[in-house]
Amino acid sequence: GAGVSQSPSNKVTEKGKDVELRCDPISGHTALYWYRQSLGQGLEFLIYFQGNSAPDKSGLPSDRFSAERTGGSVSTLTIQRTQQEDSAVYLCASSLFPPDQETQYFGPGTRLLVL
Amino acid sequence: GENVEQHPSTLSVQEGDSAVIKCTYSDSASNYFPWYKQELGKRPQLIIDIRSNVGEKKDQRIAVTLNKTAKHFSLHITETQPEDSAVYFCAASRGGGFKTIFGAGTRLFVKA
Numbered sequence: 001g002a003g004v005s006q007s008p009s010n011k012v013t014e015k016g017k018d019v020e021l022r023c024d025p026i027s028g029h030t031a032l033y034w035y036r037q038s039l040g041q042g043l044e045f046l047i048y049f050q051g052n053s054a055p056d057k058s059g060l061p062s063d064r065f066s067a068e069r070t071g072g073s074v075s076t077l078t079i080q081r082t083q084q085e086d087s088a089v090y091l092c093a094s095s096l097f098p099p100d101q102e103t104q105y106f107g108p109g110t111r112l113l114v115l
Numbered sequence: 116g117e118n119v120e121q122h123p124s125t126l127s128v129q130e131g132d133s134a135v136i137k138c139t140y141s142d143s144a145s146n147y148f149p150w151y152k153q154e155l156g157k158r159p160q161l162i163i164d165i166r167s168n169v170g171e172k173k174d175q176r177i178a179v180t181l182n183k184t185a186k187h188f189s190l191h192i193t194e195t196q197p198e199d200s201a202v203y204f205c206a207a208s209r210g211g212g213f214k215t216i217f218g219a220g221t222r223l224f225v226k227a
Contacts, residue, residue, distance in 0.1 A: 033215065042121075042219035043159070043204060056214050058116075091158070102147055102208070104215065106158040 002026065004107035006092050012113045013082055021077040021110045025094030032075050033093045033104060034067055043091065049075065082114045117142040119207050121218030129226050134192045136221045138205035141186070145207040148181060148188050149215070153202045162203075163190070195225045 005024045013019050025032050034046040045059035049069045060066070064082075069075040079086055089111050093104040118141040128134050140148075149164035165172045165179045165188065172179050176195075181188040188207075192199055202222050208215040 035217070043206075043217040045214050045216055048214045059214065093159075102149070102164070102210070103161045104149075104151075104159075106160070108158055 004094050004105050006107040006110050010111045014115055016081055018080045021090050023075045023092030029094035030097050031095040034077050035091045036088045038088045084114050087114045117216045119216050119218040121205050125222045127224040128195050132195055134195050134223055136190045136203055138218050139187050140207040144209050147208045147210045149206050150190050151204045197225050197227050200225045
């Protein structure tokens with residue numbers, strides 16, 4: 001079946017502009033995660049959505065970052081007033097129904113470059 | 116806050132040798148420990164995981180061990196092959212309803 005998809009695959013923007021990154025999880029997956037991966041680095045947790053529960057936003061690096069998940073499916077990560085240090089690959093993942101099915105299925109990522 | 120330390124950052128082995136990657140975690144409430152493999156230019160994929168109620172789990176050439184008292188867990192790959200070359204990430208989580216914290220990754224090179 002279809003996996004996790006993300007759009008756009010690449011985004012180049014100018015410093016100070018806002019960007020929106022989209023994630024379409026696997027159908028039926030209740031958990032959705034956003035991570036940031038800087039070049040050659042690990043996966044930095046940003047935010048986690050689980051069903052109708054309040055999201056865990058503890059990983060968002062600043063108030064310029066926000067995310068929402070509409071209808072328990074598609075999620076959008078918004079970065080306002082982008083800075084050069086925001087340049088990274090933003091990965092989205094979904095899982096079926098923790099705690100029984102916790103395998104995270106990752107999307108291909110959005111490569112963001114802030115000039 | 117929660118933290119996962121992973122070592123080494125880079126590991127180079129000869130084909131056929133074993134590779135061991137070690138991680139430590141800080142959150143004593145963690146009870147789920149997955150390992151992900153990320154090949155160059157691709158997305159991470161789960162290769163094995165372990166829960167806190169077991170000390171070891173094996174799947175063909177890969178195995179994971181867990182020491183809850185010491186808050187250590189390790190990935191063991193035996194009879195390494197060139198296609199094992201990738202970045203490996205360990206992670207820790209409290210389980211369903213909680214976030215997952217990843218280690219910084221280990222870049223494994225298997226020389227033919």
